[in-house]
Amino acid sequence: MSRVRVLVGTRKGAFVLESDGKRERWDVSGPYFGGWEIYHLKGSPADPDRVYASQCSGWFGQLIQRSSDGGKTWEPVGNQFTYEGVPGTHQWYDGTPHPWDFKRVWHLEPSLTDPDIVLAGIEDAALFRSTDGGTTWQELAGLRGHGSGPAWTPGAGGMCLHTIIQDPRNPNRMFVAISAAGAFRTADGGKSWQPINRGLRSQHIPDPTAEVGHCVHRIAMHPTRPNVLFMQKHWDVMRSDDSGDSWHEVSGNLPTDFGFPIDVHAHEPETVYVIPIKSDSEHYPPDAKLRVYRSRSGGNEWEPLTKGLPQRDCYVNVLRDAMATDSLDACGVYFGTTGGQVYASADAGDNWNAIVRDLPPVLSLEVQTLA
Amino acid sequence: MIRIVLPYHLRTLARVDGEVAVAVEGPITQRSVLDALEAGYPMLRGTIREHVTLRRRPFVRFFACEQDLSHEPADALLPDAVAKGAEPFLVVGATAGG
Numbered sequence: 112m113s114r115v116r117v118l119v120g121t122r123k124g125a126f127v128l129e130s131d132g133k134r135e136r137w138d139v140s141g142p143y144f145g146g147w148e149i150y151h152l153k154g155s156p157a158d159p160d161r162v163y164a165s166q167c168s169g170w171f172g173q174l175i176q177r178s179s180d181g182g183k184t185w186e187p188v189g190n191q192f193t194y195e196g197v198p199g200t201h202q203w204y205d206g207t208p209h210p211w212d213f214k215r216v217w218h219l220e221p222s223l224t225d226p227d228i229v230l231a232g233i234e235d236a237a238l239f240r241s242t243d244g245g246t247t248w249q250e251l252a253g254l255r256g257h258g259s260g261p262a263w264t265p266g267a268g269g270m271c272l273h274t275i276i277q278d279p280r281n282p283n284r285m286f287v288a289i290s291a292a293g294a295f296r297t298a299d300g301g302k303s304w305q306p307i308n309r310g311l312r313s314q315h316i317p318d319p320t321a322e323v324g325h326c327v328h329r330i331a332m333h334p335t336r337p338n339v340l341f342m343q344k345h346w347d348v349m350r351s352d353d354s355g356d357s358w359h360e361v362s363g364n365l366p367t368d369f370g371f372p373i374d375v376h377a378h379e380p381e382t383v384y385v386i387p388i389k390s391d392s393e394h395y396p397p398d399a400k401l402r403v404y405r406s407r408s409g410g411n412e413w414e415p416l417t418k419g420l421p422q423r424d425c426y427v428n429v430l431r432d433a434m435a436t437d438s439l440d441a442c443g444v445y446f447g448t449t450g451g452q453v454y455a456s457a458d459a460g461d462n463w464n465a466i467v468r469d470l471p472p473v474l475s476l477e478v479q480t481l482a
Numbered sequence: 483m484i485r486i487v488l489p490y491h492l493r494t495l496a497r498v499d500g501e502v503a504v505a506v507e508g509p510i511t512q513r514s515v516l517d518a519l520e521a522g523y524p525m526l527r528g529t530i531r532e533h534v535t536l537r538r539r540p541f542v543r544f545f546a547c548e549q550d551l552s553h554e555p556a557d558a559l560l561p562d563a564v565a566k567g568a569e570p571f572l573v574v575g576a577t578a579g580g
Contacts, residue, residue, distance in 0.1 A: 146491060170541040170575040171491060171529040187495065187525040191533045 115437050116181060116479040117455075118162065119447055120149035123471035125164055127182040130466075134443055134457040137466045143185060144176065151432055151475040152182070153219050158226035159479050163245060165216040165231070173215055175231075175245045181479075188245035192216070192233055195252035201235065202264045211235045211255070218432060218475075220275035224282070232272030236263060236289040238301065251301035254287065259306060259323040266290035266326045266345075273431055274330045278337040286340065286355060291316075291326035294342070296355050307355030311344060329431045331373045333380035341383050341410070343373040343431075348385055350410050361410025366397045372434035376459060377442040381409040384436075384444060384460060386429045395426040403444070405460050419463030420454065427452070432475035439480060447473025484515050485570035492530070492573065496523040501570055510565035512544060513556040530573055545572040 117128040117137075124142025143149075147166045155161040164176040164185065173192065176185040192213045203209035214234040222228035227244040237255045239248040254272075263270060274288035283300040286307075293308040306323050316324040326345035333339065342349040342358065346369050349358040362368035367387045376382035383406045389397045396402065401420045404413040427450035437443035444456045451470035456463045483503040488496065496502070504518040513536070520527050527533065530542055536556070538544070543552045547561045547569050563569035 168491065170489075170539070171495075172532070172539060173528065174495070174525075190528045193534060 114481040118152040118477045120475035121471040125149040153477045154479045155221040155226040161226040163219045167215045195250040217271045217273045234269045234271040236270045236272040253302045254304045263292040279334045288327040293323045293325040310358030328371045329373045331375050333375045336380045363411030371431040377436050377438040382407050394428040401425045416460040435478040437478045437480045447476040487570045487572045489575045510560045511557050541576040543574040
């Protein structure tokens, strides 16, 4: 029988939640790396026992941990992220040039085919790759070296590369997103990149339709349709049907189109999930009701999913990397909150239960569907 | 042998209990002691000193013999008591919280 493993990164350690395919009873293990910030964990699609974790602290910096047994035991691997060449500058909050400076790894994306290859999205925004299981890291400098790099500016949370999407049909094509530079695409395995932000409109930057500078919060893709992308931007939920060449808004009837995560149903490429947040000034759900919104039409028409979720006095947030789906026949949807709850739905969002309620604030959540 | 006391999180990372003892050849300085520590426990690289520059991380402090040596030059000699193993060299996470 299939099993599900949920990898949860929190402000104070990592947790691994496991269940059988019914997804009714859960074993919770952890904290791993207690007391450390775990920005992200992710398992290799090529070897589900291989899991990578980004572990960091304000005192002791960045570590990368690797597990070869599905998260039961871990070993620290390479933690040196050195920008290629002379790092140069990007734009600081006050408009002045600011040297590129490594701070932390936000997101780890293992290769679809090789468990020893893994990509890392870091702050200050850059993309790194390891081909030896995380022992050494090399920058894919063509991204940061894109002509617009010196004009990139940090969002309030830092200038982070938080989204990495690999095209399952074309290993040379990838998409990344950076706050607050925007979305970028490569067609040559990461050597060169182009911004893909046409159609985005951001009122918080001087030129609302600029080529770069947009605060993209998250991008999602269904693996069977790599030309269709969904985006939760700072404000606005967007869709592209041409691999990011152009975007159009699909916020439709959402109560607010601000939010962080966005994800796609495992078997229905037109079914999309977002979690609306009141505003960029008030990072909690509108009306104090925690609601996932689902569109079965690829956007514009959205329905609230509330059964099992708190519908009063709820002031949590759900961060950009904290929602995921499993690929069981009845698609499971999962998200973690800044209040430490992990909610799961075993029926595509119709009904929700808290797997665990009192973890530290959840930074990230990933799901592995195991045979 | 030079005695080193690590903070909790780095003891956990290095999988050691209590003090660490390292052999150091030549002058006993912050640099030589930390070089020896990192050679014996490579997982500590980058956690006390930054990679490449080898600068002390901002929230890490070095104490010994009731002195704060954090701002001493990396090549300054450590106190005799540390060099003779009578006193430990303390790596401390700066106090912070709330």
